[in-house]
Amino acid sequence: MITVTDKTIQDINAKIADGSVHVVTAEEMPDIVAELGPVGAAKEIDIVTTGTFGAMCSSGAFLNFGHSDPPIKMQKVWLNDVEAYAGLAAIDAYIGATQLSESRGMEYGGAHVIEDLVAGKSIDIHATAYGTDCYPRKVLDTTVTIDDLNQATMFNPRNGYQKYNVATNCTDRTLYTYMGTLLPDCGNVTYSGAGVLSPMYNDPTYQTIGVGSRIFLCGGQGYVTGQGTQHDPDNNFATMMVQGDLKQMDKKYLRGATFHGYGTSLYVGIGIPIPILNADIAKATAVTDADITTNVLDYGVARRSRPILRQVTYEELKSGMIDINGREITTSPMSSFHDARAIAGELKDWIQKGTFYPTLPVERLPNTGVVFKPMKQIGEQPTVADVMAKRVITIQQGLTVENAAKVIMEGNFNHLPVVSDEDRLVGIITAWDIAKAVAKNKRDKLDDIMTRTVVTADASEPIDIVARRLEQHNISALPVVDKHSRVSGIITSDDISKLVARR
Amino acid sequence: MKITLHATPDITPRPLIAEVILETRALLNIDRADVKPKGGEVVIDVPPDIYDQVAVAFEKRGATITALEQPLIKDDDECVNCGACISVCPTGVISFREDWSVQMDLDKCVQCGACVTMCPHGALTVLKS
Numbered sequence: 001m002i003t004v005t006d007k008t009i010q011d012i013n014a015k016i017a018d019g020s021v022h023v024v025t026a027e028e029m030p031d032i033v034a035e036l037g038p039v040g041a042a043k044e045i046d047i048v049t050t051g052t053f054g055a056m057c058s059s060g061a062f063l064n065f066g067h068s069d070p071p072i073k074m075q076k077v078w079l080n081d082v083e084a085y086a087g088l089a090a091i092d093a094y095i096g097a098t099q100l101s102e103s104r105g106m107e108y109g110g111a112h113v114i115e116d117l118v119a120g121k122s123i124d125i126h127a128t129a130y131g132t133d134c135y136p137r138k139v140l141d142t143t144v145t146i147d148d149l150n151q152a153t154m155f156n157p158r159n160g161y162q163k164y165n166v167a168t169n170c171t172d173r174t175l176y177t178y179m180g181t182l183l184p185d186c187g188n189v190t191y192s193g194a195g196v197l198s199p200m201y202n203d204p205t206y207q208t209i210g211v212g213s214r215i216f217l218c219g220g221q222g223y224v225t226g227q228g229t230q231h232d233p234d235n236n237f238a239t240m241m242v243q244g245d246l247k248q249m250d251k252k253y254l255r256g257a258t259f260h261g262y263g264t265s266l267y268v269g270i271g272i273p274i275p276i277l278n279a280d281i282a283k284a285t286a287v288t289d290a291d292i293t294t295n296v297l298d299y300g301v302a303r304r305s306r307p308i309l310r311q312v313t314y315e316e317l318k319s320g321m322i323d324i325n326g327r328e329i330t331t332s333p334m335s336s337f338h339d340a341r342a343i344a345g346e347l348k349d350w351i352q353k354g355t356f357y358p359t360l361p362v363e364r365l366p367n368t369g370v371v372f373k374p375m376k377q378i379g380e381q382p383t384v385a386d387v388m389a390k391r392v393i394t395i396q397q398g399l400t401v402e403n404a405a406k407v408i409m410e411g412n413f414n415h416l417p418v419v420s421d422e423d424r425l426v427g428i429i430t431a432w433d434i435a436k437a438v439a440k441n442k443r444d445k446l447d448d449i450m451t452r453t454v455v456t457a458d459a460s461e462p463i464d465i466v467a468r469r470l471e472q473h474n475i476s477a478l479p480v481v482d483k484h485s486r487v488s489g490i491i492t493s494d495d496i497s498k499l500v501a502r503r
Numbered sequence: 504m505k506i507t508l509h510a511t512p513d514i515t516p517r518p519l520i521a522e523v524i525l526e527t528r529a530l531l532n533i534d535r536a537d538v539k540p541k542g543g544e545v546v547i548d549v550p551p552d553i554y555d556q557v558a559v560a561f562e563k564r565g566a567t568i569t570a571l572e573q574p575l576i577k578d579d580d581e582c583v584n585c586g587a588c589i590s591v592c593p594t595g596v597i598s599f600r601e602d603w604s605v606q607m608d609l610d611k612c613v614q615c616g617a618c619v620t621m622c623p624h625g626a627l628t629v630l631k632s
Contacts (some may be wrong), residue, residue: 053583077615107625180587181621188590255583257623265623320589320599333625336583338603364562403606 006278009360012046023047023351025344026202026274026285033286043353043457047351047358048274050202051192051216051343055257056266056337057178057441058158058229060096061114061246064150065125067091068142073135074127078102079113086127090135094155097266099258112256114154117146119251152246155219158228160270161237162200163294166191166312166331168324171300173472176261177456180334182299183459186309189296189331194340195289198295199272200238202285205416208274209240210361216271216347220248221356224272225364232372236503241497244268253343269339273358297323304464307447384466385459387499388480388489394419397426401443405434415477417487424485428454442448456481457491477496504551505534505571505610506558510543520545523560529553534594534613546613566608573628574612577605581626588618588627601631 015021024032033041063084065074076083081101084093092153097111116123127140146152160475168189169175169182176182179190195201203209213224222244231239249405252267276282292297292314295347298305312322318337350356395404396416408416408431418427427450437449457466468477470493480489510519515538524531532548549557561568573594589597594611596631597618619627 052584181591181617181625183591190587190590255624258625259623260620267623330586330590332586334585334587336585336603338584338605341603439550 007042008273008277009358010276011356012275012277014202015046015357016351017355019352019354021046021351023273023348025341025348026050026197027177027341027344029202029282029283029285030196031281038283038286039278041286042276042279045276045282048200048276049200049271049283049344049347049351050194050271050274051197051271051340051345051347052160052199052335053253053267053269053339053343054192054194054269055178055192055259056156056159057098057218057265059114059154059156059266059268060094060110060152061117062153062155063093063095063396064152065091065093065144066148066150068137068140070137071135072127072129072137073132074140074223075129076105077125077127078345079110079123079125080108080116081124081126082108082110082113085109098263100263102385106258106261106263109256109258111264111266114246114266115251115254116257116502117149117152118246118249118254120145122149142203146247154222154242154244154246154249155225156242156268158230158239159268160199160228160240160272161193162198162204162233162236162392163292163314164192164237165306166294166296166317167299168296169300170199170298170309172360175299176259177299178259178262178265179299180259180332181261186327186329189292189317189324190334191314191315191331192334193292193294193318194335194337195292195318196287196369196429197337197340198287199270199274199354200240201236201287201292203272203274203281204236204238204284204287205367206238206365207281208231208277208358208363209272210364212359212362212464213272214255214357214359215244216269216343216356217242217244217249218254218269218352219250219252220244220246224361224365227370230372231365231370233365233367233370237372238365238367244265246352255341267336267345273347273351273356275358275360282372289313296322299448302468339432382463382499384457384463384480384489384491387495388459388491389495390458392417392479392487392490395429395446396421397447399446401434401437401446401449404429404446405438408434415479415490415492417479417490418446418452419487423478423487425454425456425481425487426450427452428479454479459488463496463499466491467493504554505546505548505613506554506568507571508543508545508547508561508566508568510545510566512540512542515543516629517564519564519566520547522558522564526560527553529557531557535615539564558560571612571614573605574609574614575618576628576630577607577626578626581624582622583624583626585623587623588621592619593615593617 074086077086082093099110101108227242228239255267296309302329429450477492535546
């Protein structure tokens, strides 16, 4: 329905040209809509600017190095020892944010290379090739700065999540994740996203955000080039693909990052102007932190579907504390609201000064019907039940070290679960524990030398999860227990190695 | 105020802190304690009014103490004010100002280093005394 308040993008851009445009940030808009109503606000306001600044792992850049003499068709290329993908023609490469340095590991990755390029630093290039008649060179070493490159184009397949899940950890050990360090026993909560300033939440049906929308991208002017990968509009997990000229960008809005124990990522600054063409769009930009709900997930469960502990709004998250199972837990953002605000402010400034003109998309992003499917996997994932030894010998609590030694000797194995009178697992003893006990002359009670905190497995768990558990605890076997702590089997690193060897 | 107490291995087995508390009646609060082969290092919160007495009491028992000044350094060029560090700090050193920039109440810092590991931008450093 066309009403008197409807504007065209041409009307708005004409106002930018003559300096009469009225721009506010998405933080200012809720009050304006509350006061004037959507129709009044649409009449009054021409553009609402949004902003977000956070870790966006699915980011990278296409670089073109120019031809060397003699020329090389780079088959593999490394930038400051971080491998970039060179399977595109001869001297194009794509450096991805999360690729790690081969010498420095997690402390430096593709994201840091991109930051260093933008900061004007010199980058070491090493390339190898197989050599052809037209590209005879096989090895190349040089250094470049961003000015030496022909094109340096940021191209990010998935950026600017509309909202994101909130992370906590219900296990009893610290986890190192892409949501930061998660303390044991739900010791902290981390979240990401700009809430009230979230670009896609301010235009939740993507009327003005789509292919060809001009945006603020890391301090330069870039474009939305399509729906992002994993775009999931029906669950308000929309994403966008973006592109921009790295040479225009500013280190202030583009930062390499390392999540301890996880790897590298790129903090990307995105600001999107929402042209207020009508009352519906004005109304949508009145969204507040209290209106945006997301889920708190237990990252302690390393599966595709993590348990949802509760729902929470961005308003609650930003208060600094949320309640989980009756306890007040400290929250911290992984994205910078301070800098999201700076981006929305800078974009507002550009528009007011007439250096940035918004565009309408040539094609809108799908706002429904796109499903983020799980991976198609062939073959059954082996579980603990498939690999474990089902006939497991246990020993009764209260017996002696000598008794245990005899059982281990006769059975020719290393790990002996200790069970109570009710047949519940209460400890574990290894051949090594027995050797130690004998050396220290502690041959009496088994209970004195057994390990009481036993790391266990569940029969239905995938092997990969159990293999990682063995590795983390630096042990070589796990008793498999049911929900009543009864031992139904034992799985050893040997069993897992044999399975891997068969694959 | 916070001090770091250094005790050499020969005096580490003594209940030094208990002795000093009994002698001075100061309400000492132990923030962090490390006992290693080369001796013990304990960060203690001391009420400022009784600091001189506490210092003398420790020193006469052979321990050395240093005041904990600027225990944590933030590189403002690297910090993006995300606040990731806030939720891992055990003593509530870090918080947001009204404008969502990060502020630190260094009097509360016990130099545990949790924030240093959490910071995605390598902006934090703990100075070991």
